[in-house]
Amino acid sequence: MKNSRLKAIYNETFSDLKLFYRDTNLSDDLISNYKIGQIIQEKGFTDMTSIGGGLSGNVRYLIASAHPKDLSKFNPDSAKIGHFLLDSITYFKVLDIQKIENKTQVFLLNIPDNSITLFKNSSSNLEEEITENARKKFVKKINLPLVPELQTENWKERTKAPIGMNDNGELFFDDSKIKIESPKRIEINTEKKTIAINKKPWWKIW
Template sequence: MKNSRLKSIYNETFSGLKLFYRDTNLTDSLISNYKVGQIIHEKGFTDMSSLNGGLSGNCRYIIASAHAKDLSIFNPDSAKIGHFLLDTIAYFKVLDIQTIDDKTQIFLLNIPDNSLTLFKNSSSNLEEEITEEARDSFINKRNNLLIPELQTKDWKEKTKTPIGMDDTGEMFFDDSKIKIESPKRIEINMTKKTIEVNKKPWWKIW
């Protein structure tokens, strides 16, 4: 892949990246369907919150995305729950799965639908850095007080389903169909305006 193409994909993925949260209760069998490095596909809308409190279920999805829509623009009440939304047909790379006691965090990176082969066959310093941030968040905040605004029946209904699979555990996407190539590690130097590939890494969430 040409360097210019890599820059375009990484800019689309990481520029303006933010972290979002979605808590639910999942069975062990559903959680076990996720594997680090896996590419998954969600067919429905993905509701999530920018508010980060204690876990209100046994499973937290922490989702890194640069393309979430802020619904408070359309509904002022959405600001109270930090409501963001990803459109249907969203793809994610599973970056990390962490379990402490009876609680599990699954870290997903929202990726462009035209970059599945790249993200399946490569890793980057950016992925490693945001994974560390997600782990720290889970360790430090999993037992914090719950955010009352996220305990409503309506919000729990929006966020109860697993991401990337149906309620029986059938995945919406079979990432074994992605062509496997020699794994690559990509070093990325990111500034607020651009990304440089294969140079000294630097990264920050804005």
């Protein structure tokens, strides 16, 4: 992959990245389907909120995305719950799974559908940085009071389904079919806007 293409993908993924929340209750069998480094696909729309209070279920999806739709622009009631939406057929990389007592946080990075192979076969310092931040947020928020506006039956119905699988635990996308290449370590220097792979300058790789 050429350096210009790699930059474009990382800009699309990480520029203006924000964190969103989606709480639900899932069985241990469903939770165990998630693996760190896994690529999953959500077929339906993904409802999530920008408001992060205490967990209202045993599972929190913390979703990092740069391209959600802000529904408050179309519906004033959506502003009260910080309602954001991702389109159907959306791909995520599972960056982390963190469990504290009986609560689990699954940290998902929203990735472009044309970059699945890249994100499956690489890791980056940016992923590590946002994962560290996600872990701190989980510890900080796990015992906070619930947000009353997010306890309505309507919101719970919108967010009750697991992401990336049906209620029986059948994944919508089999990432074992992704072509496996030599794992790459990508270093992004956000100040100088340079990219290095496996700690070598990109011009020595391609």
